Amino acid sequence: MADSDQRLRHLDIREGTPDDFQTLARIYREAFPEEDLLPLVRALLQDGSGVLSLVATVLSTVVGHVIFTSCRVTGQADKVALLGPLAVAPDWQRRGIGTALTHQGLDRLERASVSRVFVLGDPGYYSRAGFAPETHVTPPYPLPEEWRTGWQSLRLSETELEGALEVPAPWRRAALWLP
Numbered sequence: 001m002a003d004s005d006q007r008l009r010h011l012d013i014r015e016g017t018p019d020d021f022q023t024l025a026r027i028y029r030e031a032f033p034e035e036d037l038l039p040l041v042r043a044l045l046q047d048g049s050g051v052l053s054l055v056a057t058v059l060s061t062v063v064g065h066v067i068f069t070s071c072r073v074t075g076q077a078d079k080v081a082l083l084g085p086l087a088v089a090p091d092w093q094r095r096g097i098g099t100a101l102t103h104q105g106l107d108r109l110e111r112a113s114v115s116r117v118f119v120l121g122d123p124g125y126y127s128r129a130g131f132a133p134e135t136h137v138t139p140p141y142p143l144p145e146e147w148r149t150g151w152q153s154l155r156l157s158e159t160e161l162e163g164a165l166e167v168p169a170p171w172r173r174a175a176l177w178l179p
């Protein structure tokens with residue numbers, strides 16, 4: 001068994017703190033070498049309100065991170081959330097850490113009575129956690145045709161929702177919703 005697999009027995013997930021930021025900056029640069037998500041991550045964490053930031057640690061080393069942002073659907077009272085970004089350090093990918101972060105976040109949101117979680121991402125990955133194509137709630141910016149199947153959601157309650165997703169300021173940049 002590889003060393004990293006043995007160390008995975010010590011995988012823990014906790015809420016992020018300001019002290020994690022330097023490590024998160026490195027993880028995002030390594031996991032997304034062609035995309036600078038740090039301004040978004042920084043803005044979400046600085047704003048803080050309505051943001052669930054979870055870090056995955058192995059023996060106290062931060063190896064992954066996910067953010068869930070509280071949002072609204074136009075004209076609806078339901079609490080909903082947007083998943084993203086999600087990143088796992090390259091040396092730690094494909095060991096279930098991204099899945100564990102996603103499930104932990106979904107559990108917490110369900111307990112907080114959030115009814116739906118949206119994501120724009122690879123359906124091949126997010127369908128594994130139960131996400132399915134979203135057609136009744138539109139994303140904040142129109143998506144190019146090739147990204148339409150990437151707009152997905154996961155139901156945490158039976159509530160029907162219809163409208164447009166309203167996102168807080170850090171997410172209101174068209175470039176974040178373009179290929």
Ligand SMILES: CC(C)(COP(=O)(O)OP(=O)(O)OC[C@H]1O[C@@H](n2cnc3c(N)ncnc32)[C@H](O)[C@@H]1OP(=O)(O)O)[C@@H](O)C(=O)NCCC(=O)NCCS
Pocket residue numbers: 031032086087088089092093094095096097098099100121122123124125
């Ligand atoms: C995508 C990412 C968050 C997944 O985290 P992870 O800890 O590596 O993922 P997990 O170990 O939980 O799941 C891995 C499984 O998902 C699959 N998987 C990973 N990325 C995938 C993708 N884009 N499409 C389909 N399947 C994918 C892997 O094949 C693997 O399955 P296998 O073990 O059966 O081969 C991580 O690889 C990462 O940070 N990648 C770079 C940044 C990125 O692309 N983030 C956007 C997510 S859409």
